Structures are given as structure tokens and as C-alpha cells.
Amino acid sequence: MGTMLDATVDVPVPVETSKLQDADESFPGDKKITVVFVLGGPGSGKGTQCANIVQHFGFTHLSAGDLLRAEIKSGSENGTMIQNMIKEGKIVPSEVTIKLLQRAMRESGNDKFLIDGFPRNEENRAAFEEVIQTSPVPQTKIEPEFVLFFDCSEEEMQQRILGRNQGREDDNIETIRKRFKVFMESSLPVIEYYNSKGKVRKIDAGKPIEEVFEDVKEIFSPYSAQVA
Numbered sequence: 001m002g003t004m005l006d007a008t009v010d011v012p013v014p015v016e017t018s019k020l021q022d023a024d025e026s027f028p029g030d031k032k033i034t035v036v037f038v039l040g041g042p043g044s045g046k047g048t049q050c051a052n053i054v055q056h057f058g059f060t061h062l063s064a065g066d067l068l069r070a071e072i073k074s075g076s077e078n079g080t081m082i083q084n085m086i087k088e089g090k091i092v093p094s095e096v097t098i099k100l101l102q103r104a105m106r107e108s109g110n111d112k113f114l115i116d117g118f119p120r121n122e123e124n125r126a127a128f129e130e131v132i133q134t135s136p137v138p139q140t141k142i143e144p145e146f147v148l149f150f151d152c153s154e155e156e157m158q159q160r161i162l163g164r165n166q167g168r169e170d171d172n173i174e175t176i177r178k179r180f181k182v183f184m185e186s187s188l189p190v191i192e193y194y195n196s197k198g199k200v201r202k203i204d205a206g207k208p209i210e211e212v213f214e215d216v217k218e219i220f221s222p223y224s225a226q227v228a
């Protein structure tokens with residue numbers, strides 16, 4: 001799918017977001033946090049490639065969708081709201097998703113993260129900017145190193161999702177169509193925002209898994225030496 005990344009776009013003014021940083025939500029530790037956002041349409045292969053990157057480059061893979069599905073399973077007070085929004089392919093309020101990401105990052109004990117399927121819209125992006133690291137440099141915003149964008153045609157993504165057989169409630173043709181619409185209307189503008197800052201690393205995700213990973217490896221080669 002040729003995307004509109006080359007088109008100049010008006011980036012919406014970041015929405016006013018509530019402060020998400022509580023004292024116990026800060027990120028102590030002696031190393032700067034490395035974050036790579038992994039973005040692309042539903043079924044583009046984000047989770048598949050993140051699993052490969054984890055194995056080769058020592059990042060922790062945090063799938064926002066997986067964290068939200070775990071929250072549903074936990075029976076938490078937000079579970080029903082999250083389930084209903086996922087069924088509709090809608091984007092959950094950022095405060096909910098970011099809290100889950102912050103907790104997972106803190107519990108991981110790592111300082112290198114692949115954040116998969118986030119930010120999904122402008123609200124997600126702006127809200128994440130409120131997340132800060134308190135050490136080694138106090139009050140530093142966590143900026144993504146880069147955005148790994150898996151570019152794939154809707155036809156290919158739809159075929160992959162319908163063949164996925166993971167029992168996901170949103171892997172049905174009706175919801176898939178809604179997710180594609182959300183991706184085009186809300187998520188692609190976020191990719192274009194980072195592209196305007198030279199931060200996007202675009203991959204042709206329509207190729208076979210192994211060939212896509214060859215391209216991914218080139219982008220992550222600077223992190224090879226850091227794997228313990």
C-alpha cells in the first residue's frame with residue numbers, strides 16, 4: 001500500500017493532556033531509556049517482527065494491544081470498556097494505555113523497549129510526551145529513538161488477520177474494516193508526524209517474514225553490540 005508519507009500534512013496541535021506522571025510512575029535507574037515505536041496497520045506483522053527483535057537485540061516487547069487484552073482478562077474496572085472499544089476497533093483513552101505501558105516498563109527491569117501498536121492516534125502521542133524519566137537525567141521526556149513503520153497493503157493485512165486463528169474478538173471482517181479505517185484516519189497521521197521529523201524507518205512488510213526481518217536487522221544493527 002503506498003502510503004501518503006511523502007505528502008505534506010498539517011499535524012494537528014497536540015491535545016491538552018492530563019499529567020500522567022505520578023511520583024511512583026517515574027523511571028528511576030541509571031540508564032537512559034531507549035524507546036522504539038513499532039507502528040503499522042492491523043496484521044502488518046508488528047508482533048511477529050518484535051519477537052525476532054527481542055531475540056536478537058535484547059529489547060523488551062510491549063504490545064499495547066496485548067496489555068489491554070490482559071487488562072480485560074484481569075477483570076479490572078476498565079475491562080468492559082476496553083473490551084467494547086476493541087470490538088469496535090476504537091482507540092482506548094490514552095491514560096489507560098499509558099498506565100499499563102508505564103507499569104510494564106517499570107516491572108521489566110530493562111531500559112530498551114519496543115512499544116508495539118502505540119501511539120495509535122494524536123492523543124496517544126501527545127499524552128506519552130507527559131511521561132518523564134527522573135534519572136539519570138531528571139525530568140527528561142522519553143523521546144522515541146525512531147518509529148519502525150511496517151507498510152503493507154490492506155488486502156495482504158486482511159488475508160493475514162483472517163488466517164491468524166488466535167481467537168481474537170477483533171479478528172472478524174466487520175471489525176477489521178473498522179480497524180483499517182481507524183488506522184488510515186488516526187494512526188497514519190501520527191506516522192506522518194514522525195516522518196516530518198525524520199524519525200520514521202519504513203519497511204516493506206508485504207514480503208515474507210524472513211525477508212522483512214533482514215531489513216529490520218539492518219535498522220537495529222547499532223544495537224547488536226549491546227546484547228549481553
Ligand SMILES: Nc1ncnc2c1ncn2[C@@H]1O[C@H](COP(=O)(O)OP(=O)(O)OP(=O)(O)O)[C@@H](O)[C@H]1O
Nearest residue numbers: 041042043044045046047048160164207208209212
Ligand atoms: N511477512 C509476513 N508474511 C506472511 N504472514 C505474516 C507476515 N508477518 C506476519 N504474518 C502473519 O500475519 C498475522 C499477523 O501478524 P502479527 O500478529 O505480527 O501482526 P500485527 O501487526 O501485530 O497485527 P495486530 O495489529 O492485529 O496485532 C500472523 O498470523 C503472522 O503469523
Ligand SMILES: Nc1ccn([C@@H]2O[C@H](COP(=O)(O)O)[C@@H](O)[C@H]2O)c(=O)n1
Nearest residue numbers: 064065085086089090091092117118120
Ligand atoms: N495504543 C493502542 C493500541 C491498541 N488499542 C486497541 O487494541 C486493539 C488491538 O491492538 P493490536 O495492536 O493488538 O492490533 C486496537 O484495535 C485498539 O482497539 C488501543 O486502543 N490503543
Ligand SMILES: [Mg+2]
Nearest residue numbers: 046047063065
Ligand atoms: Mg499485534
